[in-house]
Amino acid sequence: MSLRTTLSRASAVAAAALLVATATPAPAPAAPAPSPAPKAAAGETGAARWAVQPSSAKGPTGRNYFIYDLAPGSTLTDHVGVTNLGDRPLTFDVYGTDAYTSTDGAFALLPADRPATDVGSWISVARREWTIPAGKRVDIPFRLTVPANATPGDHTGGVIGAVARVRTTADGQRVLVDQRLAARVYLRVTGPVRPAVTVEAVDVAYDNPVNPFGGGDLVVRYRLRNDGNVRVGGSGTVTVRAPFGREQARTAPTDLPELLPGATFxxxxxxxxxxxxxxLTAEVDIAATTTDTALPPVVRTAGVWAPPWLLLALLAAAAGWAGLRWWRRRGTPAGRVTAPGPDDTATAGRRPGPVSDAAPAGPHPDARRPDAP
Structure with missing residues (x-):
């Protein structure tokens, strides 16, 4: 593996995209630094410390970032100040690169082994390597040329000041470590501006508790995408609703990171x-903003089943008990023999005979007695 390849891989973990920051790496072993930087004297740690900031031909201007509004085809010249805060000369690589939003929402710059394809490729420096004496600052000019076919909207990157140093690992391997600091570049190319944020997906999971009165944890995960051509920020809120829209819980607004065009978070x-x-229904409400204005709210919902198992089990048990009691209390089942009643005792043992319509024997009530007048 070449030394430059090792440099490229190690640069991914170095600090990047910091503005006017000071880097203080751990003391290096007594090993020769790469040419053309001078060798450290015996016993000298040679800790490198430096700063990178927007500047001018006469020195720093107090700007926090390089911020430009340019039309396609425009060209300008600016300066980046690189200050050697250490006690010995250092050689810096100075160049431009592109920025992106990392998975954790941080502002990040491309690693050294990835060539720039956007605003970083539009930045050119007279030469790449600059040796700066201890305690001195050099205001390095660079040219920014916007292509004639550049797309409107935000293009973000950085001007990097990097120091390459040889380190020896625990197993004796010598690696070239690329430590980087950068001043951010925010360029807006004039033209139609299309701010847009999309909630691509909402996933809801519920940890159903045994005790329904204690409540459970509801986890809502949603993914945002900047579909526009300008960077956006803002905040997001999640509201939990029960059936019929009754609100059960609401989170405090969560600040969203700055999403560059095309970024997801x-x-x-x-x-x-x-x-x-x-x-349960989770309602995600995104209040997005750009550097110029606020955007219309973006709302998306997703639901999850949350049955109260204990209550349902109790209801099922109560319903089963009620059904059993009803079954026992209904009419006598067929084939069951009951005890005889009082009227049944008098006729017990009699054999049923024919029923006659003849009048009973004896005098008729209308018959006259012999002595009747």
């Missing part, structure tokens, strides 16, 4: 003490 919210109410 995943937000995870955990809401505790949510009771199982059969069906």
């Amino acid at each position: 995943t937000v995870t919210e955990r809401i505790t003490g949510v009771p199982p109410l059969l069906r």
Whole structure:
């Protein structure tokens, strides 16, 4: 593996995209630094410390970032100040590169082994290597040329001041470590501006508790994408609703990182003490903003089943008991023999005979007695 390849891989973990920052790496072993930097004297740690900031031909201007509004085809010249804060001369690599939003929402710059394809490739420096004496600052000019076919909107990158140093690992391997600091570049190319944020996906998971009165944890994970051509920020809120839209919980607004055009970012919210109410709905509300204005709210919902198992089990048991009692209390089942009643005793043992319509024997009530007048 070549020394430059090792440099490229090690640069991914070095500090990047910091503005007017000071780098203080751990003391290096007594090993020769790469040419053309001078060798450290015996016993000298030679800790490198430096700063990178926007500047001018006469010195720093107090700017925090390089911020430009340019039309396609425009060209300008600016300066980046690189200050050697150490006690010996240092050689810096000075160049431009592109920025991106990392998975954790941080502003990041491309590693050294990845060539720039956007604003970083539009930045040119007279030469790449600059040797700066101890305690001195050099204001290095660079040219920014916007292509005639550049797309409107935001293009973000950085001007890097990097120091390459030889380190010896624990197993005796010598590696070239690329330590980088940068001043951010925010360029807006004139033309139609299209701010847009999309909630691509919402995933809801519920930890159903045994005790429904104690509540469970509801985890809402949603992914945002900047579909526009300008960088956006803002905040996001999650509201939990029960059936019929009743609000159960609401999170405090979560600040969103700065999303560069095309960037995605995943937000995870955990809401505790949510009771199982059969069906829970999570409503994600994004209030996005640009550097110029606020955007219309973006709302997306997703639901999850949250049955109260203990209550349902109790209801099922109560319903089963009620059904059993009803079954026992209904009419006598067929084939069951009951005890005889009082009227049945008088006729017990009699054999049923024919029923006659004849009048009973004896005098008729209308018959006259012999002595009747």
